[in-house]
Amino acid sequence: MRILVMFDLPVNTGEERREYARFRRYLIKSGFLMMQESIYCKLAQNTVAADTIIENVRKNKAEKGLIQVLKITEKQFSRMEYIVGSASSEVCDSDERLVIL
Numbered sequence: 001m002r003i004l005v006m007f008d009l010p011v012n013t014g015e016e017r018r019e020y021a022r023f024r025r026y027l028i029k030s031g032f033l034m035m036q037e038s039i040y041c042k043l044a045q046n047t048v049a050a051d052t053i054i055e056n057v058r059k060n061k062a063e064k065g066l067i068q069v070l071k072i073t074e075k076q077f078s079r080m081e082y083i084v085g086s087a088s089s090e091v092c093d094s095d096e097r098l099v100i101l
Contacts, residue, residue, distance in 0.1 A: 001044045002077045003053050008038060009065035019062045026060045044071075 005027060009020045030053075032040035044050035050071050061067055 001046065001050045001074065002072050003032075003042045003044055003050055003057075004035075004070040004072065005032060005040045005042075005057055005067065006038060006070070007062075007065065007067040009062050009067075016064065019064070023060065023062045023067075027057075030056065047071075 007023065009023065010016045011020050027040045028034075030042070032042045035041050042053060044053055054069050054071065057067070057069060
């Protein structure tokens with residue numbers, strides 16, 4: 001299961017820029033990978049873990065702007081089409097390396 005976080009936060013004032021940077025740092029520290037400028041993705045083991053991730057994003061949200069979260073399955077994610085460009089393979093973000101104890 002994948003969690004996609006898409007956001008558009010204002011950066012007009014110094015306080016808004018700090019809020020944008022804080023939210024972005026939270027996503028990175030939480031294990032989200034940047035897909036595009038304001039689109040981040042994280043792999044979740046199951047629906048319960050995905051719901052927990054979404055709740056944590058909700059707790060760390062910015063005060064202004066737009067933040068959207070989308071929960072999709074691995075099958076749906078793998079069907080993503082690249083119209084221009086290609087997939088980046090810098091970071092292995094698949095569930096192939098997942099070990100369940």
